[in-house]
Amino acid sequence: MAIDISKALRSPEERFPFTYELSLPAQDILGEMVHFDPVKMEGDFYMAEGKLYLQGQLTTVAHSRCSKCLNPADYPVNIDFHEVFYNARDKNLDEEFLPDDLDRFAYDGPQLAVDHLALTLVVLDLPIRFLCQEDCKGIEGATEYYLGTDTDQNELKMQRPFSALQQLLNKDQEV
Numbered sequence: 001m002a003i004d005i006s007k008a009l010r011s012p013e014e015r016f017p018f019t020y021e022l023s024l025p026a027q028d029i030l031g032e033m034v035h036f037d038p039v040k041m042e043g044d045f046y047m048a049e050g051k052l053y054l055q056g057q058l059t060t061v062a063h064s065r066c067s068k069c070l071n072p073a074d075y076p077v078n079i080d081f082h083e084v085f086y087n088a089r090d091k092n093l094d095e096e097f098l099p100d101d102l103d104r105f106a107y108d109g110p111q112l113a114v115d116h117l118a119l120t121l122v123v124l125d126l127p128i129r130f131l132c133q134e135d136c137k138g139i140e141g142a143t144e145y146y147l148g149t150d151t152d153q154n155e156l157k158m159q160r161p162f163s164a165l166q167q168l169l170n171k172d173q174e175v
Helices: 006-010 113-123 142-147 151-159 163-168
Strands: 016-022 027-029 032-036 041-047 051-065 070-089 106-109
Touching: 006 041, 027 113, 041 113, 051 113, 070 113
Parallel strands: 070 106
Antiparallel strands: 016 041, 027 032, 032 051, 041 051, 051 070
C-alpha cells in the first residue's frame, strides 16, 4: 500500500492530511534481532515547486533483549519528521541528484511508497543498547566476576563503545 497523493498533484500548495499504518520486518541491528509493533504515520502532505513535502509523526514500539540481563526490552519510538520527495521523472533536477541516491526520496506517479522512509526513521532512532529498565543490574553473578579484575567501580559504570579492545592491550606494553 501507499499514500494517495493525487489530490496534491492536482492542487499545489494545499495541505492534505494522511494516516498510514504499515508493518516493518524484523531487523538485525548489531547482531540483535529487533521486532516492531505496527508503525503509524500521521501528518499532512502538500506539493510545492514540483516537490512533495510530507510531515508528521511516526510512532511504534521496538522489541529486543536487554543488553545487560537479556530479558525482553521495549523502546517506544516517537519521531517528528519533515521529508521532501522529488519527482523521479523530472529531467531538470540538480546535477548532484541521482535517482539511486539513498539520501533523497522520490515519488513516481500518484502513489507514494513510504515503507523505506519509515524503516530509515525508525532504525536511526533506535538506541545502541536496549535496556529493560534504566537501572538494570545485569545478569546475577556477572558483576562479581568483573569486580575480581583490576577495574575500579567508576569504570564499570561507564559504557565505552571500544572497551572490548582494551583486553588486547597489556598495561605494560606499548603499541
